[in-house]
Amino acid sequence: MSSNWLTQFPDMSRRDLLTIRQTLDGAYRHFSREYGDAIEAAFHPLLKFLIWFDNLLLQTPWWIIIIAITGLVYAATRSWKLSLGVVISLLLIGYFGMWENTMRTLSIITVCTLISIALGIPIGILMARSDRAQSIITPLLDVMQTMPAFVYLIPVVMLLGIGKIPGVIAVVIYAIPPVIRLTNLGIRLVSKETLEAATAFGATSTQRLLGVQLPLAMPTIMAGINQTIMMALAMVVIASMIGVNGLGQPVLRSITNQYFTLGLLNGLAIVALAIIFDRVSQSYAKRTQKHLESAHND
Amino acid sequence: MTEHKNDTSEPSLEKSTTLIEIEGLYQIFGNTPKEVLPKVKEGASKEEVLAETGHTVGLQDINLNIKRGEIFVIMGLSGSGKSTLIRHFNRLIDPTAGLIRVDGDNIMEFSMKDLTTFRRHKMSMVFQHFGLMPHRTVLENVGYGLSIKGESKKDWEEKANQWLDTVGLTGYGEQYPSQLSGGQQQRVGLARALCTDAEILLMDEAFSALDPLIRSEMQEQLLDLQENLQKTIIFITHDLDEALRLGDRIAVLKDGKLVQVGNPVDIVLKPADAYVRAFAKDVNRARALSVQTIMTANTEKLTGKTAGDVRADFPKDKDHAFVFDEEGYQGILSRAKLDDMDDGMLIKEALQPLKSVRQSTPLQDVIPIALTSPFDIPVINKKGVLKGRIEAKKLADVLSP
Numbered sequence: 001m002s003s004n005w006l007t008q009f010p011d012m013s014r015r016d017l018l019t020i021r022q023t024l025d026g027a028y029r030h031f032s033r034e035y036g037d038a039i040e041a042a043f044h045p046l047l048k049f050l051i052w053f054d055n056l057l058l059q060t061p062w063w064i065i066i067i068a069i070t071g072l073v074y075a076a077t078r079s080w081k082l083s084l085g086v087v088i089s090l091l092l093i094g095y096f097g098m099w100e101n102t103m104r105t106l107s108i109i110t111v112c113t114l115i116s117i118a119l120g121i122p123i124g125i126l127m128a129r130s131d132r133a134q135s136i137i138t139p140l141l142d143v144m145q146t147m148p149a150f151v152y153l154i155p156v157v158m159l160l161g162i163g164k165i166p167g168v169i170a171v172v173i174y175a176i177p178p179v180i181r182l183t184n185l186g187i188r189l190v191s192k193e194t195l196e197a198a199t200a201f202g203a204t205s206t207q208r209l210l211g212v213q214l215p216l217a218m219p220t221i222m223a224g225i226n227q228t229i230m231m232a233l234a235m236v237v238i239a240s241m242i243g244v245n246g247l248g249q250p251v252l253r254s255i256t257n258q259y260f261t262l263g264l265l266n267g268l269a270i271v272a273l274a275i276i277f278d279r280v281s282q283s284y285a286k287r288t289q290k291h292l293e294s295a296h297n298d
Numbered sequence: 299m300t301e302h303k304n305d306t307s308e309p310s311l312e313k314s315t316t317l318i319e320i321e322g323l324y325q326i327f328g329n330t331p332k333e334v335l336p337k338v339k340e341g342a343s344k345e346e347v348l349a350e351t352g353h354t355v356g357l358q359d360i361n362l363n364i365k366r367g368e369i370f371v372i373m374g375l376s377g378s379g380k381s382t383l384i385r386h387f388n389r390l391i392d393p394t395a396g397l398i399r400v401d402g403d404n405i406m407e408f409s410m411k412d413l414t415t416f417r418r419h420k421m422s423m424v425f426q427h428f429g430l431m432p433h434r435t436v437l438e439n440v441g442y443g444l445s446i447k448g449e450s451k452k453d454w455e456e457k458a459n460q461w462l463d464t465v466g467l468t469g470y471g472e473q474y475p476s477q478l479s480g481g482q483q484q485r486v487g488l489a490r491a492l493c494t495d496a497e498i499l500l501m502d503e504a505f506s507a508l509d510p511l512i513r514s515e516m517q518e519q520l521l522d523l524q525e526n527l528q529k530t531i532i533f534i535t536h537d538l539d540e541a542l543r544l545g546d547r548i549a550v551l552k553d554g555k556l557v558q559v560g561n562p563v564d565i566v567l568k569p570a571d572a573y574v575r576a577f578a579k580d581v582n583r584a585r586a587l588s589v590q591t592i593m594t595a596n597t598e599k600l601t602g603k604t605a606g607d608v609r610a611d612f613p614k615d616k617d618h619a620f621v622f623d624e625e626g627y628q629g630i631l632s633r634a635k636l637d638d639m640d641d642g643m644l645i646k647e648a649l650q651p652l653k654s655v656r657q658s659t660p661l662q663d664v665i666p667i668a669l670t671s672p673f674d675i676p677v678i679n680k681k682g683v684l685k686g687r688i689e690a691k692k693l694a695d696v697l698s699p
């Protein structure tokens with residue numbers, strides 16, 4: 001034993017490793033048995049909202065949905081071209097029989113994005129205000145972004161089973177880092193002198209945050225939100241493995257059954273949603289940052 | 299102290315009282331500045347402290363008295379600590395040790411809430427790179443100080459518009475700062491600072507980022523405004539010409555220490571050490587010094603139409619005097635001419651014309667007038683009030699090196 005550590009890594013014995021795994025798994029299983037119901041109950045209002053929103057999108061006649069979405073797009077972007085593109089892609093999606101799945105995906109993406117923004121912006125603000133918070137949260141975000149999504153699906157499923165809520169949790173974990181990171185970055189990039197000016201005129205820290213830091217960080221934060229939406233859409237296929245309905249499920253079925261065309265069509269529908277979200281959020285961001293347009297360069 | 303506070307209707311009476319006092323101010327940058335402080339107080343040099351402890355000494359043993367209504371210039375090269383120093387006046391930076399007293403209150407003892415109130419009402423600030431808020435319109439920038447105080451939009455918009463007019467930016471209110479030139483942006487910065495009606499104005503290299511022509515215009519405008527406003531202005535600059543032109547008094551800062559505090563003439567004519575002398579040597583005095591610096595204040599004037607009206611008032615120790623009537627300054631009357639006249643005669647015909655100057659006029663514009671006249675030159679402000687006179691001898695003294 002003592003002689004071959006040079007050629008072979010002195011790893012721990014299999015028995016020890018097994019004990020560690022069993023202990024941790026056992027502890028987590030015990031935890032989920034003990035608290036699983038309580039946690040599920042805590043998420044119940046969210047589940048109810050998800051189902052309500054799903055049903056709203058599914059039961060409303062398709063043409064009302066198209067009108068409503070196009071209206072929202074036009075209100076946000078003031079662009080006829082973009083609105084027309086949205087109408088055409090939605091009509092195509094419906095024509096190829098993917099309307100219901102698209103609505104389900106739209107519903108879960110909307111909810112996940114809203115949750116990510118609601119959690120991510122405050123966390124980003126906290127990070128920008130405290131270097132210590134930043135040094136703790138940054139490595140967590142690194143783990144969240146690099147850990148393969150399948151790995152953190154396991155404890156979520158162990159805890160809450162298969163369904164919408166674990167799906168939402170998985171998507172949010174995967175998609176929230178950009179909005180946190182870019183909120184932090186955006187606030188830290190605000191010109192020191194501008195902030196100093198606000199302080200010198202007697203702005204309180206809330207007035208500085210709402211009146212100076214957030215508005216000036218907004219282009220960066222919007223870029224973060226945009227990235228978050230894109231990542232949430234990318235996660236849809238993986239989330240379908242744990243029972244999230246939507247465009248991901250036909251894709252999953254296509255992989256297992258080798259239906260190329262079905263996979264392609266549903267994939268394209270996801271792409272169409274992504275492009276719509278991306279263009280709309282970007283052009284909304286641009287339109288609300290009027291002061292950036294007219295800068296003269298001398 | 300309360301008497302002073304209530305007595306704001308007559309600011310000129312309070313002119314000589316101290317408004318801001320700084321005592322034994324130290325600023326040390328590093329991880330444990332308090333522990334390094336005794337070493338600095340013992341007189342260790344900046345380099346020694348940096349080598350032994352890794353701390354940077356920003357300011358050491360600063361003592362200043364700034365009087366109500368004066369323009370106090372703090373001058374120094376980059377790295378001298380001047381921008382650090384000005385940030386202590388409103389506690390954007392807290393000192394390592396020392397006392398800062400404003401209007402009798404020790405502002406080091408202020409709570410966060412007191413400090414906010416103090417910054418909102420007592421002091422405002424103009425920044426080197428303007429520090430404007432790019433997402434707010436020019437008007438919203440000017441009214442910023444008032445809007446965060448909670449004034450209604452109607453109120454602050456009205457005041458902000460008035461100040462925009464005053465600084466010459468009428469009609470620019472709806473633009474964004476990025477649409478304006480550098481000079482215009484700094485006018486916005488100035489209007490924003492004046493809009494809160496604070497008594498003290500901090501100006502951190504306010505004109506340094508502007509090109510020379512605009513800078514000179516802005517200096518002129520500041521002096522014009524100051525004639526009416528009588529604020530206490532603390533002005534930071536690295537440019538001695540600017541310091542001399544604006545300052546009632548000047549403090550020269552070198553490596554975080556005060557080298558000399560004095561009026562412009564003292565700085566130029568009696569530099570305290572080689573450092574200040576090197577600065578003062580290259581100064582074009584005629585351009586840098588203004589009428590203010592050599593003006594003799596409290597000059598008598600004559601008011602009346604006939605020789606009889608003014609004979610009794612004619613100053614005993616002078617051979618000429620400045621004559622005013624309802625329309626303002628009329629000209630100069632010499633004693634010789636007056637003596638030749640009967641009481642009933644109109645003095646208008648005996649007057650000799652002579653241009654008047656303003657307090658802010660640079661001496662180079664006074665020289666041609668002085669050369670063509672044997673008389674003193676009257677100093678008259680914007681409103682036509684006689685403020686003092688320039689004597690040719692004083693002018694010659696200050697210009698000869």
